[in-house]
Amino acid sequence: MDRRDWIVVGLIAASAIVLATPAAGQLLTRSGLPTPYGATSVAAADFNRDGAIDLAVGLLGFDGVEVFLGRGDGTFEPPVLYAPGLSPSALAAADLNHDGIPDIVIANGTGDSVIVLLGNGDGTFQAPVTYATPSVPVSIILSDFNNDGNLDVATAEQNDPCNCVAVLLGNGDGTFQEPAIITYAPLGADPLALAGGYFNGGGNLDLALTENFISSGAVQILLGNGDGTFTLGDSYALDPNPLAIVAADLRNNGETDLAVAALESAGLAVLLGNGDGTFQQPVYYDFGKDTNSTNVAIGDMNGDGIPDLVAAPTVNPDNFNYSAVYIFPGKGDGTFGSPEISYPVAYGSFPTGLTLADFNGDHKLDVAIADQTSIRQHALLNTGQVKFSPVSMLSFSNQKKGTTSSPQIVTLTNQGPSRLNISSMTTTGNFEATSTCGKSVIAKATCTISVTFRPNISGELYGTVQIIDSASTKPQVIALSGKAY
DSSP: OGGGGEEEEEEEEEEOBBOOOOOOOOOOEEEEEEEEEEEEEEEEEEEOOSHHHHEEEESSSOOOOOOOOOOOOOOOOOOOOEEOOOOEEEEEEEOOSSSSEEHHHHHTTTTTEEEOBBSSSSSSSSOOOEOOSSSSEEEEEEESSSSSOOOOOEEEEOOOOOOOOEEEEEEESBOOSOOEEEEEETTTTTTEEEEEEOSSSSSSSSEEEEEEOOOOOEEEEEEOOOSOEEEEEEEEESOOOOEEEEOOOSSSSSOOOOEEEETTTTTEEOOOBOSSSOOOOEEEEEOOEEEEOOOOEEEOSSSSOOOEEEEEEEGGGGGOOOEEEEOOOBSSSBBBOOEEEHHHHHHHHEEEEEEOOOOOSSSOOOEEETTTSEEEEEEEEEOOEEEEEEOOOOOEEEEEOOOOOOOOEEEEEEEEOOOOOEEEEEEESSSEESOOOEEETTTTTTEEEEEEESSSSSEEEEEEEEEETTTTTEEEEEEEEEEEO
């Protein structure tokens, strides 16, 4: 593996740079992963070396980390809990001791430390080992910061006595040197998230650190010196609370670019790299009204060989929260098209962690989400065959109880190479649907689904169209909402 690809990121909104595989962008919910409360972060790796991707989920509060072993079909075994009593703010997975087995590193959000869980190769882990950091670690990146061939740990640290980046140099056997090497953030900044890359064409790994100020955010470039220390580079203004950042070559030109998600932003910010350690000013790609995200990832989701942007934001129309997955298709020049949206992932939802991996062995990137307000985390499969337009929730308004609305139309497209067989199409809630799809849709053909709203009570009402077809083992869902009086 080229060491330029050897970067593993764990953030407050855990995101990952994943090697892309051919896929299309339509997603469906496959697995709900049970957790005792909410979750802060998620990382994907093959912990038991069976060829199926597994998940490690950092739990909210003092509940430690749950490991879900994948079955290879997009579903997972019941979780096993590790490090109970630990409060993970972020986690990352990689092979720390050169034994071919993924290990886990956890940022302890209350203990001024990182915790290392060395993997046994069968999906279990050794007892946790603690390494001190100067303050509260809120994000993690694993890479080789001193060019010795061993993975090191870098954390973004908050609160007194150190608003800084701390680096623990790895010994190559899964242990780390103390004390941590410190690089201070600019005065007044709260460090939030880290991403790594080679920003200036040199042989040393650089970092991009997002920061929060009283009413604004920024990304601070830290140019690597090759020994675990960094020199402050340029800084770029962002919307407040930039909680997630990823780095990748979005233009296939050898230069590293950045994408950022901020809690107080209606879109994702993209900063294109100049190759000399500087970046162009951010360009924003909007989610739309009442939507924001604390996570972002990069991967080829539509099979064209070009990186796409992926986010799982919270959508909050009229103070009713639900989450969705937005895929901004890349154009290959560092710009992105309008998002394809998979609605909804979950209601009453606040996704904080996001990772991409192939969970069912079909060579398409799937999505896993850590949800801070749900007792079930989410794995979504990339179907690659069925596409809906529009992909946003169908909304009806001002409908009198006992009457029927005018129809709204959804177009279903069979993007696959073979016939799509439809077993059933049903609705839930105060909605009715008819379609021209029949029992099957030939390859590359379209059909329409006509939905009406007939409320029997007043207020805000919700429902779905559920379609069972040969593209998936789970129903594909069109989300519906309506207001009645």
